[in-house]
Amino acid sequence: xxxxxxxxxFVNDDNRRWWTLAAMCFALxxxxxxxxxxxxxxPSIQRDLGASISGLExxxxxxxxxxxxxxxxxxRLGDVFGRRxxxxxxxxxxxxxxxxxxxxxxxxxxxxFRAVQGxxxxxxxxxxxxxISNAFPPEERGKAIxxxxxxxxxxxxxxxxxxxxxxxxxxxxxxxxxxxxxAVLAVVVTLFATHESRDETAPRQVDLLGVVTLTIxxxxxxxxxxxxxxxxWGSARVIGLLVVAVVGLxxxxxxxxxxxxxxxxxxxxxxxxxxxxxxxxxIVSFAMLATFFFFALYLQNIHHYSPLQTGVRFxxxxxxxxxxxxxxxxxxxxxxxxxxxxxxxxLNAVSLFWQGHVAADTSYGFLVGAFVLMGLGMGLxxxxxxxxxxxxxxxxxxxxxxGVLSMSRMVGGTFGVxxxxxxxxxxxRHKLDESLPSVPDSTRHTLAENLGAGGSALSSGDSTIGHxxxxxxxxxxxxxxxxxxVVSALGAVAAWWLVAPGVPARKPVHDAASAEAGTGDAGAxxxxxxxxxxA
Numbered sequence: 040x041x042x043x044x045x046x047x048x049f050v051n052d053d054n055r056r057w058w059t060l061a062a063m064c065f066a067l068x069x070x071x072x073x074x075x076x077x078x079x080x081x082p083s084i085q086r087d088l089g090a091s092i093s094g095l096e097x098x099x100x101x102x103x104x105x106x107x108x109x110x111x112x113x114x115r116l117g118d119v120f121g122r123r124x125x126x127x128x129x130x131x132x133x134x135x136x137x138x139x140x141x142x143x144x145x146x147x148x149x150x151x152f153r154a155v156q157g158x159x160x161x162x163x164x165x166x167x168x169x170x171i172s173n174a175f176p177p178e179e180r181g182k183a184i185x186x187x188x189x190x191x192x193x194x195x196x197x198x199x200x201x202x203x204x205x206x207x208x209x210x211x212x213x214x215x216x217x218x219x220x221x222a223v224l225a226v227v228v229t230l231f232a233t234h235e236s237r238d239e240t241a242p243r244q245v246d247l248l249g250v251v252t253l254t255i256x257x258x259x260x261x262x263x264x265x266x267x268x269x270x271x272w273g274s275a276r277v278i279g280l281l282v283v284a285v286v287g288l289x290x291x292x293x294x295x296x297x298x299x300x301x302x303x304x305x306x307x308x309x310x311x312x313x314x315x316x317x318x319x320x321x322i323v324s325f326a327m328l329a330t331f332f333f334f335a336l337y338l339q340n341i342h343h344y345s346p347l348q349t350g351v352r353f354x355x356x357x358x359x360x361x362x363x364x365x366x367x368x369x370x371x372x373x374x375x376x377x378x379x380x381x382x383x384x385x386l387n388a389v390s391l392f393w394q395g396h397v398a399a400d401t402s403y404g405f406l407v408g409a410f411v412l413m414g415l416g417m418g419l420x421x422x423x424x425x426x427x428x429x430x431x432x433x434x435x436x437x438x439x440x441x442g443v444l445s446m447s448r449m450v451g452g453t454f455g456v457x458x459x460x461x462x463x464x465x466x467x468r469h470k471l472d473e474s475l476p477s478v479p480d481s482t483r484h485t486l487a488e489n490l491g492a493g494g495s496a497l498s499s500g501d502s503t504i505g506h507x508x509x510x511x512x513x514x515x516x517x518x519x520x521x522x523x524x525v526v527s528a529l530g531a532v533a534a535w536w537l538v539a540p541g542v543p544a545r546k547p548v549h550d551a552a553s554a555e556a557g558t559g560d561a562g563a564x565x566x567x568x569x570x571x572x573x574a
Contacts, residue, residue: 056174062232067167067194069137069221072201073137076205079206080206090146097146098149099153102156107446108253112254112442113438114165114166117166117237119238120237122235123170123235125166127230131159133160137218138216165438168441170233171184189360191421199351238436246302250302253291260288264454264457267461315533315538318537321450321454323451329459333460335349342403363414375539375541376423380531381535388527391523393408425444463512463519464488466511467486468511470514
């Protein structure tokens with residue numbers, strides 16, 4: 040049986056969009072799973088490869104850096120050269136680099152191909168958003184968005200469990216080899232089912248100066264955020280990176296205003312809904328990733344849970360997202376995204392305020408309600424947030440618009456972890472100054488800098504110092520979570536004020552081709568898919 044016959048047997052105009060959704064979900068599953076399983080494997084990687092602490096940090100940071108920096112570029116290249124083509128490039132790059140990571144013989148090898156893996160993810164993510172939007176007619180986009188969001192949450196939920204099982208019973212390499220069959224499946228289904236689409240109004244040329252200035256500016260910014268707490272915010276390296284970031288991003292803005300076919304059309308931001316969705320994306324990632332990162336430290340270093348046990352205890356959040364995501368997707372098609380986004384952010388604010396009242400002996404039972412509430416809030420925000428952004432732009436610009444939204448999420452999450460770390464260090468130093476006045480200033484400074492590691496590792500056997508460090512961490516964590524609650528509440532205000540009320544008017548679908556390509560009347564209003572972060 041030849042491939043056309045095989046395609047005709049399984050793929051037709053009635054189910055093609057669902058096969059397309061399946062391919063996008065396979066790719067998303069890889070990205071989200073990889074975000075969580077790697078952290079579980081770090082101790083095994085260190086033992087096996089003899090990796091340094093810096094090497095372990097860059098196992099995570101190299102991926103984050105290349106992913107965040109290239110999201111907009113990946114989205115725009117999809118618009119120009121074809122979204123399916125760029126998606127397939129991303130999947131193949133991600134899959135091959137995963138296999139090479141599994142064969143790594145040194146931490147340098149590992150870090151290099153983690154960066155390449157981030158490149159693949161940056162080309163996949165914006166393409167999935169625009170491909171799903173183009174494949175589904177307006178009346179079915181909510182269902183598709185909800186399904187995609189549910190798969191995202193499921194991957195995040197099972198990541199620590201799967202990662203812990205594979206690392207303990209197989210090897211750390213197996214968590215990367217797992218991506219290979221998933222990538223092959225995504226490629227096969229995409230080739231069989233997904234139609235190509237692109238921005239027909241754009242010439243097939245790349246704004247190279249825009250790519251270079253954006254890459255330099257974003258790269259310097261993300262690197263400064265990632266390393267700021269370790270290097271010191273006042274250090275020459277961090278200040279230099281921030282200066283480079285400002286120069287690069289300003290140069291990018293100036294360049295884009297002058298070229299005929301810019302990477303990013305800044306007219307997008309004249310739409311209050313698009314601007315509001317990006318503000319919400321930044322804020323919700325800021326709050327969520329910072330909370331997960333430092334609450335994971337709390338559970339591991341204060342309650343002494345293993346990484347696997349910690350991941351299991353976050354399941355109430357991700358499980359609720361799996362349930363609420365599809366519901367929110369359908370509701371956003373009926374009542375519009377604004378009320379759902381606003382309610383979700385308010386629920387997140389309540390959850391963060393709730394979590395900001397922990398002590399060393401706080402029971403997990405006290406936290407379950409807060410975790411469930413956060414899952415409900417996140418589930419109500421994600422799909423409507425993406426829908427609001429994509430509805431606000433022309434269908435031909437779907438790729439770059441989704442890249443901008445994904446970049447807002449990535450930078451927001453990175454900034455959240457960096458800001459929370461700096462805040463915990465500063466507040467913890469204040470508390471240590473009060474509780475340990477007789478300890479030398481240099482020692483208190485070192486203890487405060489170490490609070491970002493959870494406040495449990497002691498440089499001294501003195502139990503008085505150990506107790507003071509732990510209390511300083513708890514004091515700083517609680518205040519940081521309450522501040523994050525305020526930020527989330529401000530996000531709710533921004534969502535209500537900026538995002539347009541109601542559901543945009545929909546035009547009828549004239550034919551299947553226009554629905555698939557996204558260039559006919561049906562493309563006048565786009566939906567979008569959502570992800571959790573992060574991360």
